[in-house]
Amino acid sequence: EVQLVESGGGLVQPGRSLRLSCAASGFTFDDYAMHWVRQAPGKGLEWVSGISWNSGSIGYADSVKGRFTISRDNAKNSLYLQMNSLRAEDTALYYCAKGAGVPAAMNYWGQGTLVTVSS
């Protein structure tokens, strides 16, 4: 059974940093791209960042480019999101999602970890 478990969320002040983690199990982690998608309270989904199986291709939404860094450790079956210079508008539930082998398709999702940016 595929499982994606996010952690690392919490309350953080504007301008500070936070690192999210996603522990994956139930599939061959290093065969698939992985993504972070966020959802602000009461709002829609926003793709944040994606990384290919070997970290050779990485993409970011314009809203986080230069502030967030995605990475993965295939030996640990883990995905990460380093978030720097956090803003109030980064407040959201952050989902980790497994790529389905083709662009724009994410076939398994975690339950999310909540990040709240507030003073």
Added chain:
Amino acid sequence: QSALTQPRSVSGSPGQSVTISCTGTSSDVGGYNYVSWYQQHPGKAPKLMIYDVSKRPSGVPDRFSGSKSGNTASLTISGLQAEDEADYYCCSYAGSYTEVFGGGTKLTVL
């Protein structure tokens, strides 16, 4: 990277069909055959319903179908059922290893 445009809400009665549109540009929807659709019930994680414009993952009922014409993709749900009431999001590849979601559509089953 502007969000794709979806109607904010659609509705239909049980047994009827509804179609949700998703309009982008030639840099995303119109430029690639990589459009997916997600269903999200309140408090739950999204679920992949359609990928590659019109393909259904295993386990998704064939009542759900997808299509694309130019810069607009569409999700059609036929034989509406009460459990189809949810939020629906389109997503498109936008080049340079980026994706973009639509703003979401709330489907109400009357």
